[in-house]
Amino acid sequence: xxxxxAEATVPVTPFGGRPLGRPPTASWLWCGSEVTGVLFVLPAAxxxxxxxxxxxxxxxxxxxxxxxxxxxxxxxxxxxxxxxMQGEIFLRTIRNSFVFxxxxxxxKTVLGLGLALLLQRARVGRRAIRGLLLLPWVVPSTLSxxxxxxxxxxxxxxxxxxxxxxxxxxxxxxxxxDPIWAMVAVIxxxxxxxxxxxxxxxxxxxxxxxxxxxxxxxxxxxGKATCFRRITLPLLRPILGMIVLYSVIMTVSDFNIVYILTxxxxxxSTHLFATFAYEMGLAAGDIGKGAxxxxxxxxxxxxxxxxxxxxxRRQPQ
Amino acid sequence: MRILRRHAGTIxxxxxxxxxxxxxxxxxxxxxxxxxxxxxxxxxxxxxxxLVQQGVTLQHYGFLFTRSQxxxxxxxxxxxxxxxxxxxxxxSTAAAYGLVRIRFRGSAIFSLGIFITYLVPPTLxxxxxxxxxxxxxxxxxxxxxxxxxxxxxxxxxxxxxMSYFATVPKELEECAIVDGxxxxxxxxxxxxxxxxxxxxxxxxxxxxxxxGEFIYATTFIASGTNKTLTAGTVAELIRGxxxxxxxxxxxxxxxxxxxxIAYGFLMxxxxxxxxxxxxxx
Numbered sequence: 070x071x072x073x074x075a076e077a078t079v080p081v082t083p084f085g086g087r088p089l090g091r092p093p094t095a096s097w098l099w100c101g102s103e104v105t106g107v108l109f110v111l112p113a114a115x116x117x118x119x120x121x122x123x124x125x126x127x128x129x130x131x132x133x134x135x136x137x138x139x140x141x142x143x144x145x146x147x148x149x150x151x152x153x154m155q156g157e158i159f160l161r162t163i164r165n166s167f168v169f170x171x172x173x174x175x176x177k178t179v180l181g182l183g184l185a186l187l188l189q190r191a192r193v194g195r196r197a198i199r200g201l202l203l204l205p206w207v208v209p210s211t212l213s214x215x216x217x218x219x220x221x222x223x224x225x226x227x228x229x230x231x232x233x234x235x236x237x238x239x240x241x242x243x244x245x246x247d248p249i250w251a252m253v254a255v256i257x258x259x260x261x262x263x264x265x266x267x268x269x270x271x272x273x274x275x276x277x278x279x280x281x282x283x284x285x286x287x288x289x290x291x292g293k294a295t296c297f298r299r300i301t302l303p304l305l306r307p308i309l310g311m312i313v314l315y316s317v318i319m320t321v322s323d324f325n326i327v328y329i330l331t332x333x334x335x336x337x338s339t340h341l342f343a344t345f346a347y348e349m350g351l352a353a354g355d356i357g358k359g360a361x362x363x364x365x366x367x368x369x370x371x372x373x374x375x376x377x378x379x380x381x382r383r384q385p386q
Numbered sequence: 387m388r389i390l391r392r393h394a395g396t397i398x399x400x401x402x403x404x405x406x407x408x409x410x411x412x413x414x415x416x417x418x419x420x421x422x423x424x425x426x427x428x429x430x431x432x433x434x435x436x437l438v439q440q441g442v443t444l445q446h447y448g449f450l451f452t453r454s455q456x457x458x459x460x461x462x463x464x465x466x467x468x469x470x471x472x473x474x475x476x477x478s479t480a481a482a483y484g485l486v487r488i489r490f491r492g493s494a495i496f497s498l499g500i501f502i503t504y505l506v507p508p509t510l511x512x513x514x515x516x517x518x519x520x521x522x523x524x525x526x527x528x529x530x531x532x533x534x535x536x537x538x539x540x541x542x543x544x545x546x547x548m549s550y551f552a553t554v555p556k557e558l559e560e561c562a563i564v565d566g567x568x569x570x571x572x573x574x575x576x577x578x579x580x581x582x583x584x585x586x587x588x589x590x591x592x593x594x595x596x597x598g599e600f601i602y603a604t605t606f607i608a609s610g611t612n613k614t615l616t617a618g619t620v621a622e623l624i625r626g627x628x629x630x631x632x633x634x635x636x637x638x639x640x641x642x643x644x645x646x647i648a649y650g651f652l653m654x655x656x657x658x659x660x661x662x663x664x665x666x667x
Contacts, residue, residue: 103491113544120518128510128513208646211598213413227434329620363511
């Protein structure tokens with residue numbers, strides 16, 4: 070049909086290989102007035118301003134307000150934040166977020182790297198395997214996490230029954246009712262869901278490393294471990310960084326997994342910012358505090374955006 | 387023997403992939419099994435079995451359609467996903483073309499804004515957005531989702547299409563503009579036909595994002611009949627008694643089917659889309 074194949078044209082950086090904010094220069098680009106350009110972008114701009122930027126500033130103002138559902142709010146300065154910081158549950162939430170995000174991202178990185186290296190060697194049937202492996206990432210997490218909830222059921226769940234049958238455990242594990250096991254469970258499910266994304270992205274990075282480098286290194290007598298440390302890892306770093314950063318923001322802001330598996334419990338041991346904000350702001354109706362809790366995701370977002378931009382700008386064209 | 391040794395690495399790789407495949411797929415298998423067998427078998431703790439042994443039953447699927455609001459959720463989800471996707475793709479196509487091809491003051495800032503918006507997780511803004519929705523008089527209506535879903539779909543689509551449009555050869559457009567075509571005509575008649583695969587991909591991705599969205603749907607919609615599949619399944623199919631697992635698993639699987647079908651069409655794009663930093667989870 071003369072159409073270009075999509076695979077070949079989709080670039081490997083989220084920036085389309087074009088540094089941000091530097092439009093291509095050609096004199097014909099100027100034709101059509103500035104007004105035309107603005108008109109093309111206007112609907113998207115209005116949407117972003119009205120339903121992303123405005124709510125963000127609204128959240129800031131709500132967080133400085135003592136606002137219960139249904140009654141007008143009252144400006145209280147930073148009291149919501151002070152209250153939160155003095156409350157045990159919020160400190161617990163911060164700690165949970167570090168544990169959950171740190172553990173999940175670390176495990177996904179290591180297992181994902183292993184998965185990518187294995188996939189690279191499995192050339193026959195790679196497409197089919199890749200297609201199956203990606204299913205946890207593709208299926209809406211709300212729905213698949215329901216499956217995990219069922220598997221973790223203490224009495225009838227296949228995780229306990231299976232391990233009992235295999236003799237791996239002598240007693241049922243209280244998966245979702247013990248603070249530590251519950252954290253383990255939500256981390257397992259987050260890893261399950263995110264691992265394919267890591268593996269397939271890393272695979273794309275591996276494939277783009279030229280074979281000649283390995284051949285040259287082999288001629289020079291480098292072993293496999295040296296090759297991995299000196300060639301694979303350094304060349305994989307940009308994509309590794311992008312994926313890890315992206316995953317940090319998506320993991321720290323997770324809602325679905327915790328909400329469905331534990332609702333933040335037992336005893337707030339798995340609350341993350343999003344689930345605690347939901348409980349405080351919507352279930353308990355303290356909108357000011359709820360907004361304040363959500364806002365704690367923002368510094369993570371800012372850091373991730375900043376680092377990602379730096380990472381892409383440094384990348385060679 | 388020599389052949390075996392030469393291929394040892396490859397065989398090892400396939401063996402190494404087995405646990406990964408098992409981990410990835412077992413939950414789906416278990417959900418399917420639970421949805422297809424009778425309660426008697428599912429809750430028989432003494433005989434854990436990994437097959438359907440006492441005959442396949444469709445009673446749990448039947449429950450969804452006769453004794454729950456599942457059919458209504460299907461329509462709601464379809465309506466919301468289609469409407470939000472259509473709006474998002476149109477808005478994003480225009481924005482992406484404007485940002486890639488037309489030079490105007492503020493375009494750099496706006497590109498940056500789109501990038502940052504793309505990273506904003508829905509959980510950051512659901513509380514203020516729920517107030518905005520109330521102020522707009524849209525609470526508890528499906529329109530609240532049609533209005534809010536584009537907030538995460540448009541940044542994604544615009545980003546994706548920007549990189550796509552950048553690869554369309556400029557010469558084609560140049561000729562048309564010299565011949566006096568307007569920018570809108572160039573976009574519709576020249577760029578879009580060439581960039582169709584990209585637009586289709588963005589459309590399908592957006593559709594799957596909308597289909598699986600959960601927190602907005604849970605927050606903005608209260609009544610059972612207006613819920614989407616994700617929110618409805620979680621809120622209404624989990625019942626007080628112990629034996630709700632069959633219908634719950636049937637609902638979760640059935641609700642996933644359209645996404646998996648869309649994914650089947652898209653797999654190769656999906657992989658390249660993943661790599662271009664796409665797809666929120």
